[in-house]
Amino acid sequence: MRTGQIRRWQSGALAHGATDPFGQGPLPWLRDDANYVDDEGRVMPWYVEHPQAGREPGVVDAPAGAGTGPRVVRPRRSPGPRTANDVDRQIKGFASSGSVTPGGSVDFRITVNPPQQFSVDVYRIGHYGGDGARLISSSPRLSGIVQPPPLVAGRTVSCHHWWQSWRLQVPAHWAPGAHVAVLTTADGHRSHVPFTVRDDRPADLLLLLPDITWQAYNLYPEDGRTGASLYHAWDDEGRLVGEEDAATTVSFDRPYAGAGLPLHVGHAYDFVRWAERHGYDLAYADARDLHAGRVDPSRHLGLVFPGHDEYWSAPMRAAAERARDGGTSLVFLSANTMYWQVETAPSPAGDPDRLISCRKHPAGSRRRRSLWRETGRPEQLLLGIQYAGRVPEPHPLVVRNASHWLWEATGAKEGDRIERLVAGEADRYFPRVPLPESTERILLAHSPYRDAAGVRRHQETSLYRAPSGAWVFAAGTFAWSPALDRPGHTDARIQRATANLLDRVCKRD
Structure with a gap:
């Protein structure tokens, strides 16, 4: 192989x-x-079998006392499990x-x-x-x-x-x-x-x-x-x-x-x-x-959904909505949530x-x-945005409303492009879909990309505050969590923006 x-x-x-x-x-x-x-010298992902696992090429040695005689092949140690x-x-x-x-x-x-x-x-x-x-x-x-x-x-x-x-x-x-x-x-x-x-x-x-x-x-x-x-x-x-x-x-x-x-x-x-x-x-x-x-979500200041979280039961949604309405913030760090x-x-x-x-x-x-x-309860009623489609190739996330506290001390300016941060799948705001009740609401990114058919679409990142005081953040892209600590994908602006968000949720502001 x-x-x-x-x-x-x-x-x-x-x-x-x-x-x-x-x-x-x-x-x-x-x-x-x-x-x-x-x-x-490249580290291979876990799902790729090592090409020589268990049958490493031999190491060639000269036999003891030999000058130019035939050489002996001994097994090299296994490359591991x-x-x-x-x-x-x-x-x-x-x-x-x-x-x-x-x-x-x-x-x-x-x-x-x-x-x-x-x-x-x-x-x-x-x-x-x-x-x-x-x-x-x-x-x-x-x-x-x-x-x-x-x-x-x-x-x-x-x-x-x-x-x-x-x-x-x-x-x-x-x-x-x-x-x-x-x-x-x-x-x-x-x-x-x-x-x-x-x-x-x-x-x-x-x-x-x-x-x-x-x-x-x-x-x-x-x-x-x-x-x-x-x-x-x-x-x-x-x-x-x-x-x-x-x-x-x-x-x-x-x-x-x-x-x-x-x-x-x-x-x-x-x-x-x-x-x-x-x-x-x-x-x-x-x-x-x-x-x-x-x-019990009420025992926490915030619930964090750190990765792709596409499948939700009715009791899960009810628990998240009760948490928000009771003052517990919700942080969604991916896209295609609750689909x-x-x-x-x-x-x-x-x-x-x-x-x-x-x-x-x-x-x-x-x-x-x-x-x-299709049940009359679209995702946007909880998230503030909802699933828009796949992103076949990574695109930049384009910063919007850079004066907002989420972007504070990140160095991000209006219209800045954070490369390769819109990837995998993307969410956006749907104007014809109902929005959750809020006291304030803002979109923090608006990022054009092209889908697999070449059609121009866009991604958005959302934040709103519920009447209870809870914050609800939705990243709207698969690439947000990898930008925090994935080798080759980290971005200091996303790290600081996420810290700004969690510090606000945890009352550190």
């Missing part, structure tokens, strides 16, 4: 790469200089719950092929002096088994019948946050399982990780046969088919495709690293915690909120509307 080539079933981004132009970037726990580096895939399933796993409080436990269900020992290293995402994560716990050597094949009902794939492999008892002293369990087999294959340690204490900001949207995009297993997301599935010839033939229900009881990390997870991690570096008081939870009422309405259901084993359903296309003559804007 040539460097940079992506196998169909290992892509992790093949079907959706156009919506995430940033890639995953190097992972903090893969800092060995032999890992994931191509022949030109190789990414597991969904065909061979060298090691794949998932967590039995999305979030857990300190003192609780997380059960992992893991398949290992061929059966052998494996270990689990748990990392917490944060700044950590630029490392991006810290190893906080390691399992003993565990015995791995080949779990049964996934169960498929229609297009819904579930592994709820897998045996429990390991229980992580979360110590009471652990700091809440975004965590990743790194699974590694004895023969050097690796996969990942994300989970959240939830914080129930009052804090200035509650960070909500978009696990429902992550699962909507999950194509596991990417095997050319059975995997399905809310976007794609496989036909009988192993080709990807689109939404009309995709799943209408997806399960959390399965690993994430490819290396085991959600497609857009890096957007959230970018914000986490930046916010923790600057000392913001953060609590953590998942979207399903907001849905189920496990978090599809979803419902949750228990797993076949009875565990709540393990199934997510979104029917996007008509079923016979009956159709239940799934777009929020």
Whole structure:
């Protein structure tokens, strides 16, 4: 396999790469200089298999006492763990719950092929002096088994019948946050399982990780046969088919495709690293915690939605609206937020909120509307702007109303262009769509771009203040969070503007 080539079933981004132009970037726990580096010295994204993994070219030595005799080839050391895939399933796993409080436990269900020992290293995402994560716990050597094949009902794939492999008892002293369990087999294959340690204490900001949207995009297993997301599935010839033939229900009881990390997870991690570096008081939870009422937004000054957060249930929206109307600010740092309405259901084993359903296309003559804007409650009523479309190539974000406090001390002037900040997908203000009630409202960017058909369109960034005093900010682009702490994408103006916003939300002004 040539460097940079992506196998169909290992892509992790093949079907959706156009919506995430940033890639995953190097992972903090893969800092060995032999890992994931191509022949030109470039660090490869996690979803690209190292071309020589497990079969490095030999190192040529002269035999002892030899002058010009034949030379001996000895094996070079392995370049490190190789990414597991969904065909061979060298090691794949998932967590039995999305979030857990300190003192609780997380059960992992893991398949290992061929059966052998494996270990689990748990990392917490944060700044950590630029490392991006810290190893906080390691399992003993565990015995791995080949779990049964996934169960498929229609297009819904579930592994709820897998045996429990390991229980992580979360110590009471652990700091809440975004965590990743790194699974590694004895023969050097690796996969990942994300989970959240939830914080129930009052804090200035509650960070909500978009696990429902992550699962909507999950194509596991990417095997050319059975995997399905809310976007794609496989036909009988192993080709990807689109939404009309995709799943209408997806399960959390399965690993994430490819290396085991959600497609857009890096957007959230970018914000986490930046916010923790600057000392913001953060609590953590998942979207399903907001849905189920496990978090109380009124205990926080602001709710932060750090990444692509496209799929919302009615209870999620109601909770966000109550928060805003009660004086809790809302910060949306991406685009295409709250576009599809979803419902949750228990797993076949009875565990709540393990199934997510979104029917996007008509079923016979009956159709239940799934777009929020088709239900009479468009996104703009909460966000102040709403989804406008994809951005095939990055464009500059053009500053508007540069005298506003958000742009204070950024150096940005009216009409300045912040390069490549409108990317992936974009939102804008729709004049014919109702606006939320507000005491003040302003657009802070107005950025022209061309869509895939070459039609000229524009992106906008919005801020309004609700009658309760809550601020509601919507970035309107995928590139905002990566500009905070993604190597190669950071921008000091966006970093300062975000600090201005959060300081205002946290009453630091």
